Amino acid sequence: MKTQEKDSRDIVPEPTVKRLPLYLHFLKKAKENGVLTISAPIIGQELEQDPTQVVKDLAYTGVKGRPRVGYNIYELIKGIEEFLGFNQVYDAFLVGAGNLGSALINYPEFRSFGFKIIAAFDISDDVVGTQRGDVNVLHFNVFKELASKLKVRIGILTTPAKVAQEVAEQMAKAGIRAIWNFTPVKLKLPEGVIVQNTSMYSNVAVLVMKLNNQLKKNKD
Amino acid sequence: MKTQEKDSRDIVPEPTVKRLPLYLHFLKKAKENGVLTISAPIIGQELEQDPTQVVKDLAYTGVKGRPRVGYNIYELIKGIEEFLGFNQVYDAFLVGAGNLGSALINYPEFRSFGFKIIAAFDISDDVVGTQRGDVNVLHFNVFKELASKLKVRIGILTTPAKVAQEVAEQMAKAGIRAIWNFTPVKLKLPEGVIVQNTSMYSNVAVLVMKLNNQLKKNKD
DNA sequence: AATAAATAAAGAAAAAAATCTTTATATTAA
């Protein structure tokens, strides 16, 4: 089970990919404060990561640091951004313009993270035709046409769970190659369609579990 | 580095805790469809998990299955919910009633996941005094008073990154023991305060990286 | 009643990731 896609280009550990944006955020903040060079131990200290872990993660980007000096912060930021593919920007369509969808549309920072939401879709008359910032909410029945015309490759799924599978299939048919899935549904799609799940519930579970454990611990 | 809190009660792997809510969602759906018993291989097949992995995860809850029959679906749902602590419900305060905050307030399903948002806080005159569903948006300057009076232990942080650290400190001072942090900021808080980070950006990074890899792969 | 088949449960092995250790290099200061 579990197809892990062992490819020469896919050898970078997922935990590393997840940590790099955190470094990036911290580095940008440091740059704003006038920092010119920064060492792995400092980054590790600030973000509570093992310094050797930081070194290993940064090594994947190909950026070289210098002993006793650290990394040039400009090079490092540029290196991480290029490595993660954040220098080019994909257009994305979002389906499900409820609260969560609206929240994501209003994350303008996504543009610096490799993609930009250029339109939203829904089926409810209440929201179709409205705007979220400068993003229009269109009816889902024009999704396919627009997606193929504009060659959109990323879809964001923020619909109710009940229609998630159906919508995802439509997305795939319309040429969407990567779906960011915010529903708790395990999507079944043709091979080749990338699905990235962001389950609020998994995070809740970890939080509640930890809290329970701690409160129990304090009791005795 | 990395304090993993080795405690007799904390030996359940985090990946397991994250998978259990996914099983739970699937099981509830199956129950609605009239399923009475279900086997680990079936769950695994549906959710694309290794069947032995499913067995191991479910074993943590203490629920027993029977060979050739599987698990009683009622017992299993109840067992997972109790194990994750979803049977009792914590009150939670949310700070930052923007789009993302509003989206979370409108997730009524959270109640079946162990907590309930009972009030939201902000500092902007535009939102203070308004409502989100049946949740009032109050001014943050009454947070501390209310949190201690109502003994609220969970805080949800959906503010802009710039004020995240400051707000989190105030939360901790008000007696909040667990913070669900949606900002990209690495919070620095007194020991004992649990922080659960949900970084949109990490997920974006994984998605964009996979898409890049695949598009590259298809080119040659 | 006996046998076959399916599957939960427990244990072993493998894989992945994090951590630790060592080495090499560059910078600063004497």
Next chain:
DNA sequence: TTAATATAAAGATTTTTTTCTTTATTTATT
């Protein structure tokens, strides 16, 4: 110029997690 020091880089070890294997139990079938 040399020595001391900080740190990047590479390698080894440990830990964690997943996957594989075996065993035992239970139900269905003959």
